[in-house]
Amino acid sequence: MNTPFMKLWGMPILLGVLTTIGLISALLGDGIWDTVSAFALGIPLALGLWHSLRGWKLKPR
């Protein structure tokens, strides 16, 4: 699946599906469902955070 479409949209679709699972899971049950929800919502956020924060250079001066 190395098409240009998947290169562009593969990750956004994956993260969207994860977020959807996270939003619904905790609605349907407690306990393990809440844990699934935390991971499914947390992964996209963590990925966003990681990409946002890497590459910033502290000013050498």
Add this chain to the structure above:
Amino acid sequence: MSSHSLRRWSWIHKWSSLVCTVFMLLLCLTGLPLIYHHEIGHLLGNDVEAPALSPELAAKPPRANIDEVIASARALYPNKLTMYISQEIDEPAIWNVTLGDTPNDEHYKPIAVDARTAKVIVEPAFEGGAFMSTMFRLHVDLFAGLPGKLFLGFMGLLLLVAIVSGVVLYAPFMRKLDFGTVRHGRTQRLKWLDLHNLLGIVTLVWALVVGATGMVNTWADVLLKYWQATEIADMLAPYKGAPPPARLASMDAAVKLAERVSPGMQVGFVAFPGTPFASPHHYGVYMRGNEAFSSRLYKPVLIDAQTGAITDQRELPWYLTALLISQPLHFGDYGGGWMKLLWALLDVATIVVLGSGLYLWVQRGRAVKRHAQAAAQQGTGISQAAPVLARSGERR
């Protein structure tokens, strides 16, 4: 994408976001403390806790007569009416009694009564105290009642348009880049454009859901009015011309009756005659299930407020069910502490998306102006001055 349709989507994205950004920033900022309203209430000493009972009572907590519970609360304000009584699902030891001068009193008095002893626990701070109340009002209706709510709902709609158009624009900007690329070391503008795209696409589904459910919540009053005008009005037909109930039937008996006809459910709240959730002649007893999902849905049992007999029990119409389901999805209060934290972090990420979007627009305005000035000095006019949206600073 043709440059024509790119230009059109850019226009839609620019204007839908520009109009709603200031309000969305306000909603994100005021929403942050609302996620943690329980914890903040605890810190401020505004939360209500049921007093500990003696060990022998605590082993098998008694259930006080609900009529006595209401009487205790009304003893504090003998001239006020009862509007609602309610119980939180995880705190069966407390009845929250709401009193007001009229069935629609906005300046109602909340009173917490011990559900085991019928003794008043405390009169909690109105809407959680001055700070939380201010946050709440700014978030819900800008202190402007129903028009304020509907206005914010419209801003929510613009946010949804901005999100969808933003996704469309994601493609032309990211086509040549790997997911997550942030181009440091070129222009500031390019870096923030990449961050805007990255955080925007990462928070996409969450922002879409929280935006849409927030918009649905702004219609709550309207949906209730519609329900009153249709289904409740049907139920009221036999009461046409009847005077309002002179004496109210026992609430304790009404609740027990509702529990008997709704096995496996418990009382969420009871609306008294004249409030939006009841009718002038009925108690609305709202039963809920006790599992994660069913506890979010209510089944109304309507009880004649004079005779205490059941008039009707029916399912909520689909639009009120949709409203009830949209509430947890907006509040993020259904998945414990981790979910609250994620809700707060996603909220902060959204603030960065909004802020960077605003920055990109301001920068672009400056770039166009500089370009126009340079062009004017050369006498060439500005017809070439405005490449589509955010392309300036991007060398291709």
